[in-house]
Amino acid sequence: MSSDNNNLRKYDDILEEDNHLPNWWLAILFGSIVFAFGYWIAFHTTDTFPNPPVVYRADVDALKKARAAANPTSEEALTALVASPEALSEGQKVFSTTCASCHGQNAEGLVGPNLTDKFWIHGAAGKDILKSVNDGYPDKGMPAWGVVIGDAKARNVTAFVLSLKGKNLKGKDPQGDPVE
Numbered sequence: 001m002s003s004d005n006n007n008l009r010k011y012d013d014i015l016e017e018d019n020h021l022p023n024w025w026l027a028i029l030f031g032s033i034v035f036a037f038g039y040w041i042a043f044h045t046t047d048t049f050p051n052p053p054v055v056y057r058a059d060v061d062a063l064k065k066a067r068a069a070a071n072p073t074s075e076e077a078l079t080a081l082v083a084s085p086e087a088l089s090e091g092q093k094v095f096s097t098t099c100a101s102c103h104g105q106n107a108e109g110l111v112g113p114n115l116t117d118k119f120w121i122h123g124a125a126g127k128d129i130l131k132s133v134n135d136g137y138p139d140k141g142m143p144a145w146g147v148v149i150g151d152a153k154a155r156n157v158t159a160f161v162l163s164l165k166g167k168n169l170k171g172k173d174p175q176g177d178p179v180e
């Protein structure tokens with residue numbers, strides 16, 4: 001090993017120079033670091049930009065809406081209505097004017113069964129309740145409401161009844177079978 005001056009070293013006859021790294025190279029290095037930091041903030045710590053989970057959730061929501069619109073009486077569509085404040089408040093209005101006289105102001109049951117407990121004569125699923133509302137059980141004292149209030153209100157009041165699940169208000173004694 002020999003050295004000609006402080007900056008140049010020679011190993012095995014190969015001269016090693018000690019040059020500055022070129023600026024374009026440094027620019028790429030530090031630029032990448034800054035970019036990576038910004039990228040991490042933008043895409044991994046917030047949902048501001050369309051990162052894959054955000055895009056995925058938006059796609060799933062859009063698909064659910066499209067399916068619900070295509071078949072508004074499906075179980076999926078009725079369940080989705082329960083999450084809509086407009087549908088619930090519309091349904092609640094229909095309930096107080098049309099149903100409360102027999103099922104009680106709070107659906108705790110009167111002439112008609114308690115709709116807040118877990119006992120059901122005709123089924124607790126959205127489509128069962130919609131069927132009860134639409135077709136009724138005229139010989140048992142539950143009128144068929146479909147022709148009176150129309151499809152949209154029937155769906156909204158069904159969503160409202162679904163939203164009462166788990167309330168278990170004290171009222172009319174249980175009728176029908178328990179549904180978990």
Ligand code: HEC
Nearest residue numbers: 098099102112113120121122123129132137140141142145
């Ligand atoms: C005139 C009284 C009366 C009115 C008004 C009435 N219901 Fe009923 N409803 C009944 C009776 C009685 C039954 C029980 C039928 C049976 O025993 O099979 C019933 C049953 C039901 C059931 C099935 C309950 C179960 O256990 O399966 C649902 C759901 C229901 N009503 C919802 C409604 C809704 C929503 C409205 C308003 C749009 C409404 N009812 C209006 C009397 C009424």
